[in-house]
Structure formats: C-alpha cells, structure tokens
Amino acid sequence: MTKRHIALLGAGRMGSALALAFLARGHAVTIWNRTPEKARALAPKGVRVAQAPRDAVMGADVVVANLSDYTATEEVLGAPGVSEALRDKALVQLATGSPRQARQLDRWARENGIRYLDGAIMATPSFIGQPHCTLLYSGESPLFEAERALLSALGGNTTHVGADIGHANALDAAILIVLWGTLFGTWHAAALCEAEGFPLDALGSSLGAVMPVLAESVRDSVARIAERRFAGDEQTMATVATCHASVRLLHEISREHGLHLGLPDALENVFERLRGRSGDDVAAVFQAVRRA
Numbered sequence: 001m002t003k004r005h006i007a008l009l010g011a012g013r014m015g016s017a018l019a020l021a022f023l024a025r026g027h028a029v030t031i032w033n034r035t036p037e038k039a040r041a042l043a044p045k046g047v048r049v050a051q052a053p054r055d056a057v058m059g060a061d062v063v064v065a066n067l068s069d070y071t072a073t074e075e076v077l078g079a080p081g082v083s084e085a086l087r088d089k090a091l092v093q094l095a096t097g098s099p100r101q102a103r104q105l106d107r108w109a110r111e112n113g114i115r116y117l118d119g120a121i122m123a124t125p126s127f128i129g130q131p132h133c134t135l136l137y138s139g140e141s142p143l144f145e146a147e148r149a150l151l152s153a154l155g156g157n158t159t160h161v162g163a164d165i166g167h168a169n170a171l172d173a174a175i176l177i178v179l180w181g182t183l184f185g186t187w188h189a190a191a192l193c194e195a196e197g198f199p200l201d202a203l204g205s206s207l208g209a210v211m212p213v214l215a216e217s218v219r220d221s222v223a224r225i226a227e228r229r230f231a232g233d234e235q236t237m238a239t240v241a242t243c244h245a246s247v248r249l250l251h252e253i254s255r256e257h258g259l260h261l262g263l264p265d266a267l268e269n270v271f272e273r274l275r276g277r278s279g280d281d282v283a284a285v286f287q288a289v290r291r292a
C-alpha cells in the first residue's frame with residue numbers, strides 16, 4: 001500500500017487509537033493536540049508531534065479531525081493558516097455530531113476549496129483497526145473511493161452511506177437511539193429483577209437467549225415500515241392490542257415496586273396514540289412516533 005502522510009487533529013482516547021491504526025498500516029502520522037502531553041505520549045511509537053494545527057496540516061496528504069465535537073473542530077480549523085494549508089486536501093471529520101453540523105462544515109469546506117468526507121465511528125477505541133470495526137462515511141463518492149484503502153486502516157467495515165454529507169451522522173443517530181433504547185430497557189430490567197429478588201446473572205443469560213427473537217422483531221418492523229404495511233395480516237407476529245397489554249403490565253409492575261417510570265410512561269404514551277387501531281401490526285407504533 002502507498003505510504004500516505006496523515007495529519008491527525010486530536011489525541012484524545014479515540015484520536016490516539018486512530019493514530020496508532022494508521023501507523024500500524026505503515027502511514028506517516030503527525031498529530032496535534034490542544035494539551036501537548038497527550039500528543040507527546042504517542043511520540044515513542046513513531047508519531048510526529050506538531051506544535052500547532054497548521055504545522056500538522058502543512059505536510060499532510062489527508063487530514064483527519066477527531067475532536068470532541070463540531071464546535072471544537074470548527075474552532076481548530078479556524079485557527080490561523082489552517083484553511084489555507086488544507087486547500088485541495090482531503091479532510092475527514094470523525095467527531096460525533098448531527099446531520100446539520102456536517103452540512104454546515106461542508107459549506108465551510110467548499111468555500112475554502114477543501115474536499116470533505118464526514119464520518120461516524122461505530123466503535124470504542126479498542127475496536128479501531130480491527131476487521132469487524134464499523135465506520136460510516138458520507139460525502140462525494142469519488143473522494144470516498146480515492147481514500148477507501150487508507151480509511152480501511154481504521155476498521156474492516158468501512159462503509160460509504162451516500163453522497164449527502166449529513167447521512168453518516170443521520171445513520172449514527174439512528175443506530176445510537178436503538179442502542180440507548182436497548183440499554184434503557186436493560187437498566188429497567190435489572191431494577192425490576194432486583195426489586196423481585198431475581199438473580200441478575202440469570203437475567204444476563206436469559207437476555208442473551210432471546211436476542212434472536214429481538215433481532216427478528218427489529219428486522220420485521222423495519223421492513224414493514226419501509227413497505228408501509230401497518231394493517232394486521234397473516235404475517236403479523238403481534239398486534240397493537242397484544243403489545244399494549246404487555247406495556248400496561250410492565251407499567252403496573254414498575255409502579256408496584258416504585259421504579260422510575262420514564263420508560264413505561266414513554267411506551268404507554270405512544271400506544272395511547274394508537275387508540276382504535278388494536279388489530280394493526282405493532283409496527284404501526286412508528287406512525288405515533290414520527291410526528292410529535
């Protein structure tokens with residue numbers, strides 16, 4: 001593989017892992033960090049440390065930014081001489097943010113003659129560089145294809161999700177809300193088991209055992225939403241009425257134990273909005289969620 005010169009802006013937990021993954025593939029890495037000690041800690045591994053963002057960007061083919069958010073990124077990219085040093089180069093922005101923030105940065109990049117890919121890292125630092133590590137990118141396809149081999153250093157599942165610069169962040173947010181929903185459910189489940197004196201290790205193994213059912217429900221729901229198949233039919237696995245009854249029960253048990261009602265209340269709230277649709281497929285809940 002051709003050796004490339006990478007400038008990395010940010011030597012936080014994630015930025016440091018990104019630097020080492022590029023280095024492991026034989027690329028030259030120059031890093032800048034606001035707190036210099038964090039960047040200097042990488043020097044013994046072969047990373048060059050820059051004193052200012054502009055110095056890092058000057059000699060690079062590709063610039064990767066991984067600061068805490070877009071506000072910090074815009075601040076650093078706005079530092080003296082940085083936009084000029086970036087001109088005609090590829091900028092890969094990997095902080096977590098919203099689609100709107102990616103579009104705003106894209107406008108700035110275009111105004112300054114900078115080629116920009118936005119990315120979302122779907123992993124923690126220890127996964128970086130591994131074959132099953134997922135990173136999502138959006139932006140112009142020719143730019144992604146030109147940098148695909150380089151970006152694969154960060155994870156084997158390096159995926160372009162579309163030309164719309166906001167779409168990596170859109171999919172990131174969509175996946176994150178599934179993760180948060182699952183984790184919120186897990187915390188509520190643990191509180192419920194504890195209140196009932198049920199062992200938590202048995203909860204863990206039982207949750208593992210029902211994951212295939214959960215995976216199938218997720219797949220079926222997304223397919224039905226895409227096809228707008230909300231009426232109950234022969235393939236319906238559970239109706240609104242059946243699922244609403246389960247939610248009411250969950251609410252009752254949680255109330256009896258004095259648990260936090262955030263999750264049962266939220267579920268009850270959306271099911272209440274489906275009055276008169278008890279025979280529909282449970283995927284119809286989507287229609288209650290999509291408009292406040």
Ligand SMILES: NC(=O)c1ccc[n+]([C@@H]2O[C@H](COP(=O)([O-])OP(=O)(O)OC[C@H]3O[C@@H](n4cnc5c(N)ncnc54)[C@H](OP(=O)(O)O)[C@@H]3O)[C@@H](O)[C@H]2O)c1
Nearest residue numbers: 010011012013014015034035067068072095096121123124
């Ligand atoms: N960690 C993860 O598991 C993970 C997973 C997916 C995505 N991400 C995303 O990756 C990004 C970095 O996360 P992280 O875990 O590496 O965070 P972190 O360890 O807290 O690092 C944050 C980095 O941003 C820099 N920074 C913050 N504000 C700045 C400013 N105003 N000017 C200049 N530099 C500034 C910090 O510099 P100092 O060292 O000087 O404070 C540091 O380099 C975030 O957007 C995060 O959501 C992280």
